[in-house]
Amino acid sequence: MNEPRKLYVKSFGCQMNVYDSRRMADSLAPQGYIETAAAGDADLIILNTCHIREKATEKVYSELGRVRRIKEAAQAEGRRVVVAVAGCVAQAEGEEIIRRAPAVDLVFGPQNYHRLPELLAHTERGGKAVDTEFPVDDKFDHLAAPSRAAIRARGVCAFVTVQEGCDKFCTFCVVPYTRGAETSRKVDKIVAEVEQLAAAGVREVTLIGQNVNAYHGEGSDGRPWSLARLLERIAGISGVDRLRYTTSHPCDMDDDLIAAHRDLPTLMPQLHLPVQSGSDRILAAMNRRHTRDDYLDVVARLRDARGDLALTSDFIVGFPGETESDFAATLSLIGDIGYSGAFSFKYSPRPGTPGADMQDQVAEDVKSERLQRLQDLIDRNQVAFNRRCLHRTFDVLFEREGRYGGQLVGRSPYFQPVRVDAPASLIGEVAAVTVTEIAGNSLFGTLAHAPARAPALVGAGA
């Protein structure tokens, strides 16, 4: 029998990339590849890249410098290492990557990773390959399913991609160019994947997509299903205790989806709903297609449906033309909503997006100062939200052992990490926990004897 070949995949960016990386590993398992955590041991190194963050492309080239040294060291020992760049930077840069980093053998975009075995065969014959087409076939149909052992090794929480791409064209974002138009997977394919995960012990499933609530995949009746209908179907799968979905656009938060937060106990009371800015002028310049009042209205309807909903968001600070009064509108929106957390970034132009060519770019020092003020406010929101959990009892799904012996780490319904002294046999189980202490972003608690429902956390704001 041949020695297994070793695969090292490094994921950058969002959960979509983490999911894609796992599916790449699944598709290479039948070719004899096993995953390794050490790049220096690998026969195949894949960098699965992200284009969202600042200087993403330059970070990939700097990482490729390290990978080239690993490849050269292996060559000196008579061992061949194949280097591949995948994901959104690969899609955007294409052949330029091989030109600037000749150690790279293979470049492929997010829609092409099901072709990995065939592309690798080409490189094994000594060639280089670039594949950044948007093929019409569904890549998910061509992917090998993960083994039971692989699912178990990945833990009790799993991501499942249900939707990819985006038609919204926000003026700061590269996703519509790198991931292409919105597409949704068929319901029966998603259900089969979730059933397989649940049978192997997964208890929490997060449905993911760049614009997940625009989901409109073909259902078993041949008609397009909404995300609400898909969630209801998946909630019926035995073994799935918890459901979440991300990332959502406020314009696609329809009545059925809002009602699902009231009607589906499996759907956790937590939602990531990016707003980016609280100023109507900036929202229009960003082409977000909604106003501040539209967003507040969606949040009010969500909180009517589920009073304890924990909300998180994304914010971009210093978008071109943002004045102090626009920024003040963002701070006041945060005060009005009361978030349980948020991701916030300084605006940085992405080549090829309309925002990059806009006049009135905001000075770096102004962006930095505003970002600090915004993050301070979000931190106060988060502390206030966590404090309202103190002395409450709610269900925690235990995911893994903690740093200290006898400690387990799980997640609350609101997605906070919770640390509890509990036996390892509880990993993969949901148990009621009473919160006794808050430290940083973590909750500490003790096992409660009786199971409990999530607490009512009505009201918000720091």
Ligand code: SF4
């Ligand atoms: S909706 Fe999200 S993914 Fe789509 S263009 Fe806007 S920011 Fe990018």
